[in-house]
Amino acid sequence: MFQHHQTLIILSKFTTGGWILTIAGLLGGLGLFLMGFKMLSDSLTKSTGDQMRNLLARLTQNRFVSFLTGIFITMVFQSSSATTVMLVSFVNSRLMKFASTVGIILGAAIGATITVQIIAFRITDYALVIAAAGFIAYIIARRPRTRSISVAIIGFGILFLGMKIMSETMEPLRSSAGLIRLLLRLENPLLGILFGALMTALIQSSTAFIGILIILAGQGLLTLTAAVPLLIGANIGTAVTALLASIGASRESKQVALAHTLFKIAGAMLMVWWIPKFVQLVVAVSPHAVHDGTRALGAEVPRQIANAHTVFNTLIALIFLPFSDLYARLITRILPVHDKKQPALATWYTDESLVHTPSLALRVARQEVLRMMEVAQRMTEEIIIPFTERKISVLAKIQEREKEMDFLRDAINQYLVMIIRQDVTSAQVEEAFQMMHTVDEYEQIGDIVSGILYTKAASWCENKHDFSREGRREILDFHLKTLTLLYQAYRTFNEADVKEAKRSKVKYSHFRKLYFDLEKQHYERLKMDVEESVESSRTHLELIASLKGIGSHATNIARIMLREKQDSPKFTSGKKRKK
Numbered sequence: 001m002f003q004h005h006q007t008l009i010i011l012s013k014f015t016t017g018g019w020i021l022t023i024a025g026l027l028g029g030l031g032l033f034l035m036g037f038k039m040l041s042d043s044l045t046k047s048t049g050d051q052m053r054n055l056l057a058r059l060t061q062n063r064f065v066s067f068l069t070g071i072f073i074t075m076v077f078q079s080s081s082a083t084t085v086m087l088v089s090f091v092n093s094r095l096m097k098f099a100s101t102v103g104i105i106l107g108a109a110i111g112a113t114i115t116v117q118i119i120a121f122r123i124t125d126y127a128l129v130i131a132a133a134g135f136i137a138y139i140i141a142r143r144p145r146t147r148s149i150s151v152a153i154i155g156f157g158i159l160f161l162g163m164k165i166m167s168e169t170m171e172p173l174r175s176s177a178g179l180i181r182l183l184l185r186l187e188n189p190l191l192g193i194l195f196g197a198l199m200t201a202l203i204q205s206s207t208a209f210i211g212i213l214i215i216l217a218g219q220g221l222l223t224l225t226a227a228v229p230l231l232i233g234a235n236i237g238t239a240v241t242a243l244l245a246s247i248g249a250s251r252e253s254k255q256v257a258l259a260h261t262l263f264k265i266a267g268a269m270l271m272v273w274w275i276p277k278f279v280q281l282v283v284a285v286s287p288h289a290v291h292d293g294t295r296a297l298g299a300e301v302p303r304q305i306a307n308a309h310t311v312f313n314t315l316i317a318l319i320f321l322p323f324s325d326l327y328a329r330l331i332t333r334i335l336p337v338h339d340k341k342q343p344a345l346a347t348w349y350t351d352e353s354l355v356h357t358p359s360l361a362l363r364v365a366r367q368e369v370l371r372m373m374e375v376a377q378r379m380t381e382e383i384i385i386p387f388t389e390r391k392i393s394v395l396a397k398i399q400e401r402e403k404e405m406d407f408l409r410d411a412i413n414q415y416l417v418m419i420i421r422q423d424v425t426s427a428q429v430e431e432a433f434q435m436m437h438t439v440d441e442y443e444q445i446g447d448i449v450s451g452i453l454y455t456k457a458a459s460w461c462e463n464k465h466d467f468s469r470e471g472r473r474e475i476l477d478f479h480l481k482t483l484t485l486l487y488q489a490y491r492t493f494n495e496a497d498v499k500e501a502k503r504s505k506v507k508y509s510h511f512r513k514l515y516f517d518l519e520k521q522h523y524e525r526l527k528m529d530v531e532e533s534v535e536s537s538r539t540h541l542e543l544i545a546s547l548k549g550i551g552s553h554a555t556n557i558a559r560i561m562l563r564e565k566q567d568s569p570k571f572t573s574g575k576k577r578k579k
Contacts, residue, residue: 029162029166029169033158033163033166034205035155036159036160036161039155039158042155042356043152062103064103064321067103067106067324070109071108072107072111074112075111080109081204081238083111084256086357086360087104088245088246089360091252091255094348094349094367095364098252098256098328098332101256102325102327103321105256105260106317106321106324109313110310110314112206113313116210116306117306117310119214119306123160124161124164127157127161128157128161131153131156134150134151135150138151138154144426187225187229192229193229193232195233196209196230196231196232196236198237199234199237200237204241206231206234210306213230213305214302214306217302217304224304225279227301228275228282228308236264236265236268238264239257239261239264242256242261243261252337255337258334259328259331262331266320267316270316271312278312282311283304285311286307287300347408348371351364356422358420358424358425358428359428362419362435365415365435368408369493372405372409372412372442373442374490375404375405377483377490379402379405379450382397387475388475390461392458392461398449398454399454401450405442405450409439409440412435412439438557441554445553448549448553449550453543470521475544478518481514481551482547482550485550485551485554486551486554489504489554489555492504492558492561496561502562504554504557505555507555512548515545
């Protein structure tokens with residue numbers, strides 16, 4: 001196949017349609033390169049997504065930890081642009097603060113050089129062998145994670161296959177005087193930087209563009225002096241992807257994109273005055289070929305380009321790292337964030353751009369569920385006020401919170417359905433279903449507060465009845481224990497802690513026993529003909545029964561986690577029940 005391909009390329013120099021075949025070979029090879037690169041990146045992200053999610057969840061403000069995290073994550077994503085786009089999404093979803101991203105951005109610059117170093121080894125002759133090995137591993141593999149890694153290996157092979165086709169297509173161009181003159185003109189630093197930035201912005205991958213430079217160098221068409229301005233420009237062009245991702249996002253997300261862009265531009269401005277010295281440094285640290293002339297150029301320069309890319313990004317990152325906090329403050333001064341109240345009827349965390357990375361999308365969905373749980377807690381805290389202080393104004397707030405609960409129920413369920421329709425693991429499907437069940441339980445808590453208790457509270461504020469001293473104390477105590485169960489459920493869900501789930505069940509058993517004791521005590525007061533108890537009897541009993549229902553739904557979160565079918569709740573479809 002490749003011999004036939006080479007024949008077509010040779011004929012291209014003598015036929016009118018030859019240039020069409022040459023362009024097709026370049027574009028086809030580039031297409032395979034980008035497709036393989038995407039397969040490699042997506043598969044590695046899928047196989048390590050949960051670990052990355054946990055890593056980011058534990059990320060601290062320590063600049064060195066963030067820096068190392070940026071290197072690691074970008075090695076997985078295989079692209080500093082992909083890492084920065086992820087950071088834009090995370091900041092937009094309020095999972096991270098802008099200040100925490102600066103160290104990651106600096107580390108990403110180094111992590112992105114790893115793939116280029118591998119490409120420079122020029123193992124294109126083994127492209128089909130690598131792809132075949134990945135395919136065999138995919139057929140044999142049974143575990144989803146192993147299959148993802150197998151697809152990554154296939155993508156790696158396709159990447160090198162694309163490089164091989166581009167390299168063979170360019171081989172006859174070595175005798176093209178026009179092309180050689182054009183490439184020599186790129187030794188002009190400003191022209192080279194502009195061309196590199198433009199080309200990288202167009203193909204949306206600095207790795208792909210630098211891969212093309214390595215191919216040109218391997219054919220003896222490109223010198224290191226011409227390549228350095230081009231790769232500096234590529235570092236600027238890679239910022240375009242993050243800038244596009246920040247359009248329409250929050251102001252803090254725009255800070256991430258701006259920090260990434262200014263970092264790349266500042267690095268280029270620092271280096272442009274030292275290109276000859278930098279070239280000498282790269283030559284000194286790179287291995288030398290034993291050949292002479294064009295063969296030496298083709299053997300040495302690809303490795304030198306990869307080393308130049310690594311040395312440049314490492315130097316710039318290390319220069320910025322000690323001043324990362326100061327740099328973050330500068331970006332905040334340039335693009336300040338104005339505090340504004342978040343709308344209730346809008347999602348605060350979910351981001352559709354994360355859906356294709358289920359492990360990350362599930363994390364933001366979890367944050368939205370926790371927000372819904374907090375709204376239910378506030379509703380439960382406030383509903384007791386009309387019964388104890390006769391403040392009917394509280395009921396308007398509860399109505400607003402109920403609208404928020406209904407909105408969140410629909411938005412979260414819709415987002416979770418989008419996630420499970422992706423290529424997800426069984427564990428991720430289980431996690432999504434647990435969230436759906438949690439949303440349903442808390443929707444029913446909202447219905448109890450905004451339905452039964454709301455109606456009772458409005459009626460109670462209109463009459464002049466009152467609870468007995470003992471009855472009032474019992475209601476307040478039982479209300480407090482109900483809130484304790486809600487707080488316990490929140491911790492159980494947030495930490496996914498089985499021990500917390502078991503504690504919730506134990507607490508509920510005591511809570512349920514207390515409910516029956518309170519009922520009995522109330523009937524005892526009725527027998528004693530306590531006037532306040534007689535007048536408030538129906539309200540008293542319905543109030544503690546409703547609170548018991550809230551506690552039961554909250555404890556169902558623990559039952560869901562423990563997967564105890566005999567105690568599992570009877571889940572509804574999530575539709576609002578009639579009040």
